[in-house]
Amino acid sequence: MATPDSFDLEADQRTRAAWLYYMEGMTQDAVAQALGMTRARVLRILASCREDGTVQITVNAPLAASIALARRIENRFGIERVIVIPRPASDADVGALIGAATGAYVSSILTDGMTIGLGWGRTLSSSLSSLPQRAFNKLTVVSLLGGLTRASQFNPSEFAWRFADRLGAECFMMAAPVYAPDARTREALVNHAGMEDVFKHAERLDVALISVGELSPGSTLSRYGLATKEELASLARGGAVGDLLCRFIDADGALLDHPLNDRVISADPTMLRKARRIVLASGGWEKAAAVLAAIRLLKPEVLVTDETVAESLVAD
Template sequence: MPDTTAPKDSRRSDKSSDLNTQLRIRAAWLYYIEGMTQSDVAKKLGVNRIMITRMLSEARRRGEVVIRIKSPIAPLIEVQNQLEERFGLRGAIVVPCEGEEDDPTRAIAAAAGAYVTDIMKPNLTVGVGWGRTLHTMLPYIEGRPLDGVRVVSLLGGIAQARRFNPAEFAWQFAEMFDAEGYLISAPAIVDSAQTKHALLEHCGLDQILEMAESCDVALLSCGGISALTTSYRLGHVSEAERQSMIDAGAVGDILYNFLDVHGDPVPHPVNERSISLSMERLMRVPEKVLISGGPEKTDIMLATLTAVQPSVLITDEATARRLLDATDI
């Protein structure tokens, strides 16, 4: 009688696969159904947060997680068309938002994750900014190995180990596509214009910015200048500097380029000390995707739309209507 018993190694492999599947599905359940954060899921399951991000992406890729949205979309399509016409966009993606005061970050991030998943292809060079919305986007991206992809951070990092570190975001994004990552190994804001010049000219950082300038696509988010937004909450800019920038006319920043309501850089020392892709260089990137929303960002989004001229805008319905109302003169 032939021996039909599976080899021991095969049985161990099957058991390991079953355990991995159970862990992945449990992570997806806790995150999508129970609404836990990735950090809380990681603690509950006894793994690190990066592993949770990968498992959630894998669950989406395998079709184990399917998100369905049932809602009349005609009004959203109309708003998208108006945004495209008003701001010269190639495309606009507007997600539903229940009310003016609701935080639209996760909804915007989900739409952005689907969009980024679709545009990723081999030999693409992607420049990435930073911020809460971009960070929240990571679980909604379906990662996969792609040949020749390069990911370039568009600004320096921060010394503290924080959730919204630009270098951490760029690294995680690169990992999702087995891509080469290029980081700017300097703080996002240094102590003087002289220090900035020395770092760019003598430490090779300008080579990274030159690579960033030649990106195929840049993924961007902008921040308002209220005390609650990411940059100031993390202490990159002092309260005195923040107030003096407001006095100089700043309404927020994109890649630590602080802009006025017209989209022009404000005359302030902080703009001379930031190590990031300049507005002039950013304009040379052919495809720019602005991913932002929320009531505190209306002014800086208007300024960014003017200054950066993005190809695609991904935002929420309430923000979209504020942008249209502000320009409906």
């Protein structure tokens, strides 16, 4: 069983290379292109897999089932890269495990000059320990939604600051609450000069790192009092299955016509499609419908999830 710190990106890449070459019959050049590697590196990986027993007649590694699920999701939804986390011993570890894998993946693509937009939540906060502690040149981090009035490790502003600090990046934060008291106040805050600058950066992202929320009483929104029980019930009646950046969406991935969506101070999820790469990281059985809806709305290039959600995504 997997533990929160046990996901190994290198092992995932090795197994993926072996799967594509031996099981799907791709050429070495095609494998190299699919994984963003040189052909020489693919050759070394394949040789190593034969030597250490990873590859016998079939791909023989703990991650093989996850790789097979990932490939089915990639083909079904046209996603460039899917990382499926093996089912952990405890459901409580799902978020931390997905977060660790997400941090490892993001670390592998970081380069100088990037602009990275961040969502929030427990899963994304768990990615911090997997990020390198090093300074990049001209790296920019942008929080994509307002902050909480009560301090927490899951506060969007706090998460953005900690993410930027690990990478030596400049950080832009939305100096406003997640929800304004009414739509008119929201418009006034969003059109403030300082906020306009943040939104402009949010429109020029190299990477958008996003998670999806759900509507249960144990959700982050409910725990921090961002939505009342009555509002959550109203959202459910209206067809909401979850939220992206605190904007509620239905099962088809459409933004809901609801008063809370009129008051939220965050980037518009549809605008995130302009990002060069969207990384969607979420899992847990209670988020299966929300993850599917988020895929339909965002059309992410990368998905990091767990076996339970992955199986639901390919279920007929």
